[in-house]
Amino acid sequence: MKPLSGIRIADFTVHNAGPFCTNLLSQLGAEVVKIESAMRPDAFRKPHPVYGRMGPATFDQVSSTKLSVRVNLKKPEGIALAKRVVSVSDVAAESFRPGVIGRLGLGYKALQAVRSDIIMLSVSSCGQAGPDSHFAGYAPLFGAWGSLSDLTGYPDGPPVEMRHVMDHTVGMNAAVAVMAALMQRRTTGKGAHVDVAAREVASSLAGEALLLAAAGGTPRRIGNAQEGRSPHNVYPAAGEDRWIAISARNDAERAALAKVIGGGDLSDEAISTWTGTREANAAAAELQSAGIAAHASWTTPEIAADSHLHERHAIVSVEEPDGTARAAVGVPMRLSKGPEIGIHRGTPKLGEHEDYIYGELLGMDSAARKALEDAEVIY
Amino acid sequence: MSETLLPLNGLKVVVHAAGVGAAYAARMLSTLGASCILVEGKDGSPLRGEAPFLPQSKISALFAYLAAGMRSQVIELASDEGRATLGALLSTSDIFIDDTPVAAREALGLDAAGIAAKHPDLVHVSVLPFGATGPKAGWKADDIQVLHASGEGYLLPNGLSVEMFPHRPPVKIYGHFAAMQGGIAAALGALAAVWARPETGGQYVDISAQDATLAVGAFAIQRLGDGSVEHRVERSFRYGGVIPCADGYVELLTLEQRQWDGLVKLLGEPEWALDPALADSLERSRRGPVINTYIRAWAAVRKVEDIVREGQKLSVPLAKYYTPIEVVNDSHGKFRGLFQPVAVDGAGLLDMLVSPFHFDGSPLHLRAGPPALGEMNRAEELA
Numbered sequence: 001m002k003p004l005s006g007i008r009i010a011d012f013t014v015h016n017a018g019p020f021c022t023n024l025l026s027q028l029g030a031e032v033v034k035i036e037s038a039m040r041p042d043a044f045r046k047p048h049p050v051y052g053r054m055g056p057a058t059f060d061q062v063s064s065t066k067l068s069v070r071v072n073l074k075k076p077e078g079i080a081l082a083k084r085v086v087s088v089s090d091v092a093a094e095s096f097r098p099g100v101i102g103r104l105g106l107g108y109k110a111l112q113a114v115r116s117d118i119i120m121l122s123v124s125s126c127g128q129a130g131p132d133s134h135f136a137g138y139a140p141l142f143g144a145w146g147s148l149s150d151l152t153g154y155p156d157g158p159p160v161e162m163r164h165v166m167d168h169t170v171g172m173n174a175a176v177a178v179m180a181a182l183m184q185r186r187t188t189g190k191g192a193h194v195d196v197a198a199r200e201v202a203s204s205l206a207g208e209a210l211l212l213a214a215a216g217g218t219p220r221r222i223g224n225a226q227e228g229r230s231p232h233n234v235y236p237a238a239g240e241d242r243w244i245a246i247s248a249r250n251d252a253e254r255a256a257l258a259k260v261i262g263g264g265d266l267s268d269e270a271i272s273t274w275t276g277t278r279e280a281n282a283a284a285a286e287l288q289s290a291g292i293a294a295h296a297s298w299t300t301p302e303i304a305a306d307s308h309l310h311e312r313h314a315i316v317s318v319e320e321p322d323g324t325a326r327a328a329v330g331v332p333m334r335l336s337k338g339p340e341i342g343i344h345r346g347t348p349k350l351g352e353h354e355d356y357i358y359g360e361l362l363g364m365d366s367a368a369r370k371a372l373e374d375a376e377v378i379y
Numbered sequence: 380m381s382e383t384l385l386p387l388n389g390l391k392v393v394v395h396a397a398g399v400g401a402a403y404a405a406r407m408l409s410t411l412g413a414s415c416i417l418v419e420g421k422d423g424s425p426l427r428g429e430a431p432f433l434p435q436s437k438i439s440a441l442f443a444y445l446a447a448g449m450r451s452q453v454i455e456l457a458s459d460e461g462r463a464t465l466g467a468l469l470s471t472s473d474i475f476i477d478d479t480p481v482a483a484r485e486a487l488g489l490d491a492a493g494i495a496a497k498h499p500d501l502v503h504v505s506v507l508p509f510g511a512t513g514p515k516a517g518w519k520a521d522d523i524q525v526l527h528a529s530g531e532g533y534l535l536p537n538g539l540s541v542e543m544f545p546h547r548p549p550v551k552i553y554g555h556f557a558a559m560q561g562g563i564a565a566a567l568g569a570l571a572a573v574w575a576r577p578e579t580g581g582q583y584v585d586i587s588a589q590d591a592t593l594a595v596g597a598f599a600i601q602r603l604g605d606g607s608v609e610h611r612v613e614r615s616f617r618y619g620g621v622i623p624c625a626d627g628y629v630e631l632l633t634l635e636q637r638q639w640d641g642l643v644k645l646l647g648e649p650e651w652a653l654d655p656a657l658a659d660s661l662e663r664s665r666r667g668p669v670i671n672t673y674i675r676a677w678a679a680v681r682k683v684e685d686i687v688r689e690g691q692k693l694s695v696p697l698a699k700y701y702t703p704i705e706v707v708n709d710s711h712g713k714f715r716g717l718f719q720p721v722a723v724d725g726a727g728l729l730d731m732l733v734s735p736f737h738f739d740g741s742p743l744h745l746r747a748g749p750p751a752l753g754e755m756n757r758a759e760e761l762a
Contacts, residue, residue, distance in 0.1 A: 003575035020597075028571050053605060061601045127737065132711040135691050136638070140620070141698035144630040147706045151553035153540050158621050159628055159700045160536040160550065163614065168595035172563045177736045179570035180411045184386035186574075192386065192738050199698075200717055200735035203706050205559050207444040207732045208431060213703035214718070214730040215433045215440070224551050227430030229521060234532075234548040243548055245523040245532065288518050295524035297533045297549060300599045300608055308513040314590035315600070326604035329597040332560075332590035333568040334512065336491075336583035338575070 002029025002341050007182070010082070010089040011035060011066065012106070015043065016139070016164060017198060018095030018123040019062035020171030025091075025178065026065040027331035027342050033085055033357055034066040034348065037379050039074060041350060058320050060347045061328055062171075068348035069357045070378050077377040079105045087114040088361050090185075091178055095123040098133045108193040117191040119181040123174050127197030137198065139166035146202025151209055153221045162202065169205070170198045230254070234297060235272045237280035243297035244280045246271060246287060256290045313342055321346075354378065385412025386738060390573070393418060393468055394449070394476040395456075395489070397425045399522075399555040400588050401478035401506040402445040403562025404569065408474070410734045410743050415449045416472075416755065418465060420456070423752045433726050441555075443723050443749040447731055451750035462488040469498050474569045476504045481511050491583045501581040502572040506565045508558075510587030520588075525557035529592035530599050537614040539621040545612060560595055561588030617667025621700070622675060627683040628700040631674070631690075639663065641693035645686075646677055716742035723748045 007030040011022045019042075026032040036042050044060035047053060069085065072078040083106070086092045092111050094101045101107055101122070108120045122128055125137030126145070135141075143149035143162030153160040174196045181192040203210060209219035226232045231254075232247040248254045248266075258264050261274040275283055280296035287294035296302075304327040309315040318328040330342045358364045358378070372378040390413035394405035402417075402424075409415035417424065426442045433440050452468070455461035465488065469475055475498075477489055484490040491511075494503050505511045508520035509528070518524075526532035527549075536550045568584040575582075593600075599609045619631035633639045639660070643652045651673055656662045663670060678686060683699045690697035699705075706712060707730055715737070718730040734743040 001575065001579060003571040003579070016598075020595075024567065024594075028567075057601075057605065059601070059604060061597045126711060127715055129737075129740065130711045130714040132691075135698070136694055136696045137698060138632050138634065138696055140616075140630045140632055141696055144628075144698040144700045145706075147701045147703045148553060148556075149630070150700050150702050152550070153536060154544060154547065154550055157536075157543055158539045158623065160540050160552075161538045161616075161621060161630065162552070163534070163537065164598035165531050165552075165556075165592075165595045168597060169560060169563065172560070172567065172591070172595060173735060176407055176563060176566045176570065177411075177738075179567060179574065180386040180736075181738070182574060183390065183570060187389060193740065195737035195740070197715070197735050197737075200712075200715070200732075203712075203717065204732055204735050205556055206554055206703065208441040209554065209703045210707055210718075210732050211444050211729060212431050212433065212440045214707045215726060217431070217434045217440075219431065219703050221553070224523065224548065226521065226523065228428075232521065232523065234523070234527070234551075236548070243527070243533070245527045245551075247521045247523055249521070291519065293519040293521050293524050295518075295520065295528045297527040298530060299533055300530055300603045303528075303530050303593065304600060304603055308509065308515045309590070309593065311513045312510055312585075312587060312590060314587065314593055327600050328604070329594050329600050330590075332564040332587065332594040333571075334510070334585040335568065335572060336495075336585075337572075337579040338582070 001338055003335065003338050004029035007031065007091070008089045009033065009091040009093055010086045012092065012094040012101070013123065014095055016062060016167035017170040018093055018174070020168045021121070021123065021174040021178065022066065022093050023062045023064065024172060024175045024331055029341065032066040033089070034063060034068045035071050035082060035085065036068065036350065037070050037072045038350065039072055039379060044347070045350065057347070059318060059326060059328070063347045064318070064328065064343045065345050066348055067353035067357065068350055069354050070351040072377050072379040073104055075377050077372065077375060081372065081377060082106060083114045084362050085357065086111050086118060089115070090182070091119045091121060093121040097136065098124050098128045112191065117185055117189060119178065119185060119191045120193045121174060121178050121196065122193065123170060123196045123198065125198050127200065128195045139163055142166050142170065142198040142202045145199035146206065147210065148202040148206045151206055151219060151221055154223045155221050166202060170196065170201045173201050231266050231268065231271060233268055235268070235275040237275050237283060237296065238277055242280050244275050244283055244294060245297060246292065246294045248292060253292055257292050260287060260290050260292070316343055318343055318346055385743060387412035390474070391472040392474045392476065393472045396476065396478055398478045399445065399558035400561035400565065401476045402426055403559045404476050404504065404506060404565035405449065406445050406447070407562065407566040408569065409448045410745060416468065417446055417449045417451045417750065418454050419451055419752060421453055436725060438723060438725050444731065446749040447721055448746040449750055450755050451752055452755040453753035456487040456489070466497060469494070469501055472501065473573055474502045474504060476506060476565060476569065478506045480507070481516055495581065495583060499580050500576065502569055502576065502584060503581065504565050504569050504584040504586060506561050506586045508588050510590060511585045522555050522557045523551050525588045525592055526551050528589050529557060530596045531592065534599065534609055534611045534614060537611050538616065541611050541615065549611060557588050557592040560591035561586055564591035564594070617664045618670040618674065622678045624678045624681055624683045624686060629678065629683050629686050630698045630700065632696050636660065638695055641695040644693050645690045645695055649673070719745050721745050721748035724751055
């Protein structure tokens with residue numbers, strides 16, 4: 001069975017971090033109700049010229065497996081309707097700037113009034129409280145604030161921006177926190193307000209460097225080096241822009257590497273001479289068979305086509321509305337008693353599931369729904 | 380948040396970790412309130428010998444961070460007695476996290492079938508670079524291989540860095556990013572399985588750091604389906620990004636019109652920025668390199684703190700590129716209790732990052748610093 005069957009989430013999250021959290025939980029079986037409106041549709045329903053997409057996305061990873069209802073949060077009746085959805089939910093998730101959800105009338109206390117044991121998740125750049133809590137931010141800013149970006153890059157170059165992996169690791173962290181809150185509710189009967197600060201997630205991924213700094217050390221950018229590993233680098237392979245990552249942990253692995261490349265010189269130049277004439281995947285397989293950590297630097301098409309990832313359902317095939325297949329990313333785990341976890345529904349149409357949510361769950365008749373549509377509350 | 384109020388109080392975790400992923404999963408659960416026992420051989424977990432080390436010492440900062448709040452019990456799994464001891468421990472535990480290579484498990488009594496037979500209610504979590512099943516289950520990897528097997532390795536650096544060094548090899552994310560993604564996925568899988576336990580009983584959770592790192596890099600797969608193949612050279616923002624200033628770097632990213640309008644005000648409404656053509660986001664995108672020339676010239680003579688303070692007042696997304704020590708000393712982090720002084724044997728009290736989570740307005744807390752090797756064995760002997 002899907003482990004989170006029976007859990008319902010009212011999902012007010014926007015952009016990437018919050019929606020990825022609820023997407024993971026939906027792939028694990030939670031029923032996630034995406035709350036949006038024609039006035040403020042999700043970003044994937046709009047063109048995104050920055051990424052060269054001039055129309056709505058036909059498939060959106062972080063919206064897959066979710067249900068969709070329309071609620072106009074600009075109207076008081078919309079707020080009342082949103083509360084009704086929350087009243088039948090276990091979790092309410094949001095990722096507005098701190099203070100916004102409260103000003104809408106959907107803050108934690110207001111939601112507790114409609115469901116006393118509600119778990120509220122708030123995902124934001126800098127957390128719900130603190131001198132910088134009002135700061136706006138996106139993934140590259142989280143990495144900058146958290147020092148992960150300062151630590152990443154060539155030693156003689158600038159820091160490196162973290163991109164969507166930063167958003168999504170915030171979402172995966174948030175999913176852990178939501179699960180902890182659910183466990184606590186099971187034990188105590190009490191809900192919780194969970195506050196996840198994206199910049200602190202970035203810092204948590206460099207916790208050892210922060211400890212070193214606190215002790216008087218000076219962690220800094222070291223490119224592809226890793227203290228305690230030698231060699232440890234990315235080397236050129238045959239073909240344009242082809243690379244292979246190789247590392248060794250101890251003398252036995254270094255000896256094995258020397259044997260494979262045919263000499264005792266393990267300088268970057270010597271290794272590059274060996275790798276430079278070899279196809280990256282074949283070289284990686286040869287090194288792995290000798291007990292050496294190695295992998296080709298894969299492009300996205302190589303990942304999408306990989307048999308290991310397909311076998312593990314880490315890459316799955318989903319269907320576009322026109323029936324064509326495309327690759328998507330599955331929830332990153334295999335469960336012995338939950339083989340059916342994963343994406344089981346594509347991107348919902350705006351308001352696609354109102355018969356179920358408003359009709360079946362909330363017991364609204366068609367006249368009541370029509371009145372709210374006419375008043376642009378369901379809009 | 381007081382210890383009695385931590386959300387996972389009462390949950391019992393045993394971890395047997397040689398790598399970062401399994402340890403990070405246990406660290407997350409421990410910080411959320413679970414009691415966590417680190418099972419080590421007599422020489423200690425290999426993590427105790429992993430860099431970076433605290434200054435002038437052989438104390439692993441990595442181990443200290445990962446094992447904070449855990450207990451340590453030495454158990455020799457190569458012996459019948461050791462396996463029996465572990466069995467007794469698991470019989471009273473909820474979650475067992477292990478990263479022993481699959482081929483070595485049976486001899487140590489750590490194979491999935493054997494554990495499931497003896498402990499039907501236990502959630503058994505395997506954390507490996509490529510998972511426990513599939514053609515590459517036996518492959519070795521450090522973080523750099525997992526990053527390159529998951530997509531993000533090929534896609535970094537971007538922005539200013541790739542602009543300066545377009546012909547260099549890709550560069551990895553600092554530290555153990557990929558292994559930690561495996562750890563986060565493992566914590567999620569463990570809790571999801573415990574949640575389902577009343578219906579399903581225990582089960583086996585197979586985590587791959589590659590799967591987890593791919594999951595957080597899902598956008599590249601999304602774009603592939605949209606018809607675009609990402610590449611680090613083209614993945615840069617057309618304008619903004621890493622901006623060098625007089626005394627450091629800021630990150631600037633304006634995705635919305637109002638943010639661009641705020642940026643124009645921040646720049647002092649110069650003539651070039653008031654060009655009506657730049658009201659159109661596509662035109663801005665086309666002229667990105669020119670816009671960046673102006674922004675960089677403006678920022679080069681200004682201080683980071685001034686730019687961020689004034690920019691954020693105008694709702695322009697701007698952040699300082701903090702160094703680690705700046706994060707440790709940052710007033711925002713101090714307000715939020717991001718760090719807590721903990722005792723590290725041989726190094727005294729050190730500020731250690733606790734967790735990015737607050738529950739009901741309060742930070743979590745660490746029970747203790749990292750454990751001395753086998754401190755539980757000694758405690759038992761004394762008792």
